[in-house]
Amino acid sequence: MSTGIVSYQLCDKEFDCDHCSIDAAMKNQMIKKPTRETEHAASLQTLPKGFLFTRNHCWLKIIDGTTVQVGIEPGLASMFHMPKAVILPFDGAQIRQSETYSWIVLEGGALPFSSPLHGSVAAINGRVVDDPLLLSHQKSDESWLFTLNVEPSAVANGHFWNMREAQRQYSLDLAELKELLITNSHHEDENVGATLADGGELLQNILDRIGQRSYFLILREFLTPKNK
Numbered sequence: 001m002s003t004g005i006v007s008y009q010l011c012d013k014e015f016d017c018d019h020c021s022i023d024a025a026m027k028n029q030m031i032k033k034p035t036r037e038t039e040h041a042a043s044l045q046t047l048p049k050g051f052l053f054t055r056n057h058c059w060l061k062i063i064d065g066t067t068v069q070v071g072i073e074p075g076l077a078s079m080f081h082m083p084k085a086v087i088l089p090f091d092g093a094q095i096r097q098s099e100t101y102s103w104i105v106l107e108g109g110a111l112p113f114s115s116p117l118h119g120s121v122a123a124i125n126g127r128v129v130d131d132p133l134l135l136s137h138q139k140s141d142e143s144w145l146f147t148l149n150v151e152p153s154a155v156a157n158g159h160f161w162n163m164r165e166a167q168r169q170y171s172l173d174l175a176e177l178k179e180l181l182i183t184n185s186h187h188e189d190e191n192v193g194a195t196l197a198d199g200g201e202l203l204q205n206i207l208d209r210i211g212q213r214s215y216f217l218i219l220r221e222f223l224t225p226k227n228k
Helices: 021-030 036-044 126-130 132-136 163-185 192-198 201-210 212-227
Strands: 058-064 067-072 085-087 100-106 109-114 119-124 146-149
Touching: 085 126, 085 132, 100 132, 100 212, 109 212, 126 132, 163 201, 163 212, 201 212
Parallel strands: none
Antiparallel strands: 058 067, 067 146, 085 100, 100 109, 119 146
16 A cells, blocks of 8 residues: 555455565566666667677677677766776777777776777777767767777678677676675675666765765776787
8 A cells, every 4th residue: 555556445454564475466566676677678689680799798780791880888988977988099000909009088097998890990989089978979970989990801800789789798797786886885786787787876876875986996897808
């Protein structure tokens, strides 16, 4: 009855909501925690269709046989709370796969990202440099980092995931990140799971609890093996 669904006319428990199985079941249904399947479906919608994805949460948009556009998948980008700056390679720079090519500067430090391919930088996204908040936008034409000229066989010979494969692994990664947050905050907050999904107010609550520097160190620990 405290759920507001069962009217008083139907109550045969003398309004003892604390011991009512119907009331308990309704409350459980209303506050049911997200399952792996629901998290999977929600995150799946954030990944751009027709793109390829990398182990370190980057996406690749194939422009043509020798040109690719690179960005950071929006699920991870949403965890960059109020990024301060985006540092990108300069036009014409020669970069090698698995070497650091850009940094996302947060309040607590700079997160490095490695290159998904060998190649030369054809263009950088000046808009995201001027406004780092664009990183978390769903539209790839706003959130991309740079365009890379590559060898014709580079993409075909690379190890990349399609959208569904990426979602499967990224869901596991988010679970790992949740555990890192719980371990480092020394408090099992059930809201962490929702925070990873929405990156909003609950993320601010975590930052308030553990601090910007600790949060940065957790993200860096999470990303370090994936950049190799």
